[in-house]
Amino acid sequence: MALIEEIQAALRAEGLGGWLFFDHHRRDPLAYRVLRFEPAQSVTRRWYYLVPASGAPRKLVHRIEPNVLDPLPGQTTLYSGWRDTEERLPRLLEGCRRVAMQYSPRCGVPYVSMVDAGTVELVRAAGVEVITSANLIQLFEAVWTPQQYDSHKRAGSLVDEIRRAAFARVAEALRAGARSTEFDVQQFIRESFASAGLITDHGPIVAVNANASNPHYEPARDRHAEIKPGDLLLIDLWAKLDQPASVFYDITWTAWCGATPPEEMLNVFAAVAGARDAAVQCVQDAAGKSFSLAGFQVDDACRDYLRQRGFDEYFFHRTGHSIGEEVHGNGANMDNYETHDERRVIPGTCFSVEPGIYLPDFGIRSEVDVYRAESSAEVTGEIQTDLLRLL
Numbered sequence: 001m002a003l004i005e006e007i008q009a010a011l012r013a014e015g016l017g018g019w020l021f022f023d024h025h026r027r028d029p030l031a032y033r034v035l036r037f038e039p040a041q042s043v044t045r046r047w048y049y050l051v052p053a054s055g056a057p058r059k060l061v062h063r064i065e066p067n068v069l070d071p072l073p074g075q076t077t078l079y080s081g082w083r084d085t086e087e088r089l090p091r092l093l094e095g096c097r098r099v100a101m102q103y104s105p106r107c108g109v110p111y112v113s114m115v116d117a118g119t120v121e122l123v124r125a126a127g128v129e130v131i132t133s134a135n136l137i138q139l140f141e142a143v144w145t146p147q148q149y150d151s152h153k154r155a156g157s158l159v160d161e162i163r164r165a166a167f168a169r170v171a172e173a174l175r176a177g178a179r180s181t182e183f184d185v186q187q188f189i190r191e192s193f194a195s196a197g198l199i200t201d202h203g204p205i206v207a208v209n210a211n212a213s214n215p216h217y218e219p220a221r222d223r224h225a226e227i228k229p230g231d232l233l234l235i236d237l238w239a240k241l242d243q244p245a246s247v248f249y250d251i252t253w254t255a256w257c258g259a260t261p262p263e264e265m266l267n268v269f270a271a272v273a274g275a276r277d278a279a280v281q282c283v284q285d286a287a288g289k290s291f292s293l294a295g296f297q298v299d300d301a302c303r304d305y306l307r308q309r310g311f312d313e314y315f316f317h318r319t320g321h322s323i324g325e326e327v328h329g330n331g332a333n334m335d336n337y338e339t340h341d342e343r344r345v346i347p348g349t350c351f352s353v354e355p356g357i358y359l360p361d362f363g364i365r366s367e368v369d370v371y372r373a374e375s376s377a378e379v380t381g382e383i384q385t386d387l388l389r390l391l
Contacts, residue, residue: 205234
């Protein structure tokens with residue numbers, strides 16, 4: 001019951017009457033992760049599980065799958081047809097005026113928008129207001145354990161070492177006049193990850209010149225560019241330890257394949273680094289003074305810095321994303337551009353800060369990871385302060 005009590009305490013803190021979990025055909029992985037259970041059978045019928053702010057949980061399950069929620073505490077009610085559903089669901093919700101669900105108004109937080117509109121309509125028809133579970137999900141999905149923080153730091157040391165080796169490999173090839181490509185460097189990084197006991201889902205991004213202006217560009221065996229003297233080179237790499245419950249480390253660095261970068265590139269790098277630092281400072285100030293800070297406010301601090309320097313139109317993605325067991329986690333994103341993320345930046349969570357300026361001929365991004373502790377915030381790895389020179 002410890003988990004249920006933890007959920008109920010969070011519900012009371014949010015002023016909610018309950019948290020209604022719902023699934024059909026395993027469409028909501030968050031429900032299973034938050035409730036920490038794995039059904040012993042396939043899920044082919046709808047189930048509902050209400051955790052009220054106080055009292056025992058309640059279940060509503062189909063008669064042909066009556067045991068699907070058996071691993072969870074609470075009293076079970078069975079339904080069979082659609083009329084049963086519409087009759088019994090209001091009873092399940094009795095006493096609740098406002099319930100959280102994996103729903104997001106206007107799909108503002110797509111990561112938690114798992115419940116279909118029709119089910120939300122059913123709940124509202126019972127006279128119950130549906131509130132987004134985004135803040136609750138963050139508590140149960142995005143807050144790291146001390147072991148996860150340690151895994152992040154260990155992965156970071158390894159990834160930083162591999163990043164340095166990748167740039168050194170390019171520099172050596174340039175000095176020797178040897179051919180080197182984006183794909184070659186990408187494969188070197190992937191092989192280095194495997195040798196170091198790191199895993200990743202895809203990537204990394206290795207991009208030169210205009211390719212670096214595509215934030216999600218990835219080279220492939222049949223689609224890549226050669227890395228030559230006078231090129232701008234961007235490397236974005238992310239990985240985690242190949243261990244259960246480990247979390248990602250995610251960074252981006254850029255370099256000039258020469259000795260003296262053009263003044264324009266130096267100016268762009270300075271603007272990107274300044275915007276990055278402004279966002280980090282915003283988080284550190286809030287943490288140090290223990291005042292509430294939302295993800296959109298961090299994005300504002302970063303974007304305002306670029307706007308004052310005339311670069312805001314060339315920055316067309318959010319400032320950062322939550323980081324967890326998945327590289328894009330389920331905590332607050334630093335975003336007031338793609339979405340208006342009002343979730344609080346809470347202690348125990350980590351996220352990227354990665355502004356970029358993407359011009360027609362080249363793009364520069366600088367990415368760090370920021371961990372928010374109880375009364376402080378830290379950049380968890382090395383910080384790039386100057387555009388690297390590779391010759």
